[in-house]
Amino acid sequence: MTARAGLCAAVLFGSASSALAACPGPAGFGKWLQGFKQQAIAEGISPQTVASALNGVTYFPTAIAHDRRQGVFAQDFLTFQGRMVSNNRLQVGKAMLRKYASVFNRIEQQYGVPGPVMVAYWGLETDFGKVMGNLPSIQSLATLSYDCRRPEEFREQLMYALKVIDRGDLQPGQMRGPAHGEVGQFQFQPKTYYNYAVDFDGDGHRDLVRSAPDSLASAANYLRSKGWQPGQPWLEEVRVSGNVPWDQADVTIRKPRAFWAQNGVTYRNGKPIPADNLQASLLLPMGRNGPAFLAYPNFTTVYLDWNNSLVYSTTAAYYATRLAGAPPLNRGNPEPFTAAETKQLQTLLARQGFDVGKIDGVIGAGTREAIRAMQIKYGLPADSIPVMSC
Numbered sequence: 582m583t584a585r586a587g588l589c590a591a592v593l594f595g596s597a598s599s600a601l602a603a604c605p606g607p608a609g610f611g612k613w614l615q616g617f618k619q620q621a622i623a624e625g626i627s628p629q630t631v632a633s634a635l636n637g638v639t640y641f642p643t644a645i646a647h648d649r650r651q652g653v654f655a656q657d658f659l660t661f662q663g664r665m666v667s668n669n670r671l672q673v674g675k676a677m678l679r680k681y682a683s684v685f686n687r688i689e690q691q692y693g694v695p696g697p698v699m700v701a702y703w704g705l706e707t708d709f710g711k712v713m714g715n716l717p718s719i720q721s722l723a724t725l726s727y728d729c730r731r732p733e734e735f736r737e738q739l740m741y742a743l744k745v746i747d748r749g750d751l752q753p754g755q756m757r758g759p760a761h762g763e764v765g766q767f768q769f770q771p772k773t774y775y776n777y778a779v780d781f782d783g784d785g786h787r788d789l790v791r792s793a794p795d796s797l798a799s800a801a802n803y804l805r806s807k808g809w810q811p812g813q814p815w816l817e818e819v820r821v822s823g824n825v826p827w828d829q830a831d832v833t834i835r836k837p838r839a840f841w842a843q844n845g846v847t848y849r850n851g852k853p854i855p856a857d858n859l860q861a862s863l864l865l866p867m868g869r870n871g872p873a874f875l876a877y878p879n880f881t882t883v884y885l886d887w888n889n890s891l892v893y894s895t896t897a898a899y900y901a902t903r904l905a906g907a908p909p910l911n912r913g914n915p916e917p918f919t920a921a922e923t924k925q926l927q928t929l930l931a932r933q934g935f936d937v938g939k940i941d942g943v944i945g946a947g948t949r950e951a952i953r954a955m956q957i958k959y960g961l962p963a964d965s966i967p968v969m970s971c
Contacts, residue, residue: 604729607640613727614638617736621743630747634719644721645728647760657917657944658866662896662910665705666903674700674904677709684781684794692801693811697904699800701897702767702887710766710793714758718742722762722771738762741771750778750787765789766796769803777803807883813859815879816898818849818872818910821863828953828963830863832876832891833946837861841875849911866895868966871915874899891945915966923948926967930955 605613614635621631656664678685678696685696700709707713722742725735742762746753751764756771758764764774766789778787781798789796821830822845829836839856841863847853854875864876874895884894899910920942927940930951938947949965956963 605727607642610640610724610727614723617723617726617739621740624740626740626743626747630743634743634746634753635723638720638723640727641717641720641724643716644724644760647716648725648728648730656892658892658895659871659912659915660917661892662899665896666900670704670708670900671903673709674704674900677703678904681793681797684797688781688798688801689811692798692805692809694801694804694809695905697901698804698815699797700904701901702800703797705893705897705900706768707766710796713766713768713790714760714763716757716760718756718758718762718764718771719753721760725761735762738771741775744775745771745778748775748787750774751790755790766793767800767803769799773803774799777806804883804887807886808878809883810879813879814875814877815884816864816877816895816902817875818899818902818907819854819863819875820847820849820851820911821845821865821869821873825863825869827869828957830865830869830964831949831953832862832864832881832885835860835862835878835881838875846873846875849908864895865964865966866891867913867915867917869962869964871913871966872910873913923967926952 618631618635621635622628674697677700681696685699688699689695703709719739719742722735722739726732726739728735739762742756742764745751745764746756756764758768761770763770769778769789774787774789778789778795778799779802780787780795782792782794784792786792787795787799789799819841824845825841826844837858838854838861839858841861842854842856846863859877861875861877862881864874864880865871866874876898880894880898884898885891888894888897903909923944924940924942927937927942927948930937930948931940933955935951935954936947937951938945944952944966952967953963953965955961956965
């Protein structure tokens with residue numbers, strides 16, 4: 582079988598998923614909550630905070646429903662960035678850079694993170710604080726802590742939510758957001774909030790719900806904790822030639838810029854990139870026929886730690902470059918894969934012994950590696966992106 586025939590073959594596959602373990606019903610929630618209150622007090626949360634946050638909290642079916650139906654991210658990069666990096670978001674983002682210019686100057690001096698990076702996350706996460714979600718965070722976290730899917734994870738977040746309240750940052754009623762307990766203008770989980778929130782406006786509170794300076798500085802503090810390198814780039818659009826060793830074009834592979842320069846990678850305008858030792862990955866989010874970027878450690882280490890979705894992180898980083906003055910990207914001429922086609926491809930690769938991880942319609946890290954191995958096996962350009970040309 583040829584590679585192209587193999588990739589284009591019609592594949593029949595099952596969609597059955599393993600059933601969840603038997604989950605407790607709402608009848609036992611009250612007893613569980615009493616036990617959690619005692620545990621919180623034993624861990625040093627004040628009885629007053631425990632009472633104010635947890636008294637009267639009931640089982641919240643809405644949180645369970647959201648958790649059960651959450652989907653995996655299946656849009657390709659060009660589709661997602663085209664929707665998320667809109668002209669309106671670009672204009673509002675630039676206005677925010679002007680409005681909070683003095684705040685951004687202070688933040689960069691203290692944390693080393695430039696304003697466009699924070700504004701891009703701010704716009705993508707909550708439309709600059711306008712859309713933070715309105716579900717009760719404490720009730721959602723308590724319900725998910727009692728549930729059977731990831732109880733230990735959510736119990737830790739619930740405990741940190743109580744610590745945020747106990748420290749005086751927020752009142753219980755101010756903690757509202759999506760179904761998994763994220764809070765504030767950058768959608769921090771309570772543990773992240775507790776560990777990295779800062780009072781940047783000097784009012785004595787770390788308020789990531791109502792204070793833009795607190796929110797922006799806290800995001801920078803969090804990025805610095807992930808290893809942000811001040812004064813270094815994060816993502817630059819480039820032009821690639823046919824001489825590039827495609828099997829080295831992956832976000833997990835770092836090479837000196839001199840390596841990429843020697844293999845025909847230039848800046849988008851055709852000017853040569855520096856032939857130095859600065860480490861960079863060649864990122865081809867849509868394959869060799871789509872846009873191309875050099876991704877630096879600030880991207881591969883920090884952006885992908887904030888969110889390990891390559892599509893989301895590339896969009897956030899590209900949005901930040903646009904806010905910093907870069908032109909619109911060169912879309913190229915890629916062949917997007919639908920989620921259904923990706924599932925077929927994943928199933929075919931799995932049947933041939935390649936580990937793609939979960940068959941979910943998403944070209945994630947495991948699927949990219951499997952595609953690259955298949956491309957190498959059949960002597961195709963190994964850019965980790967499938968081509969459906971039959």
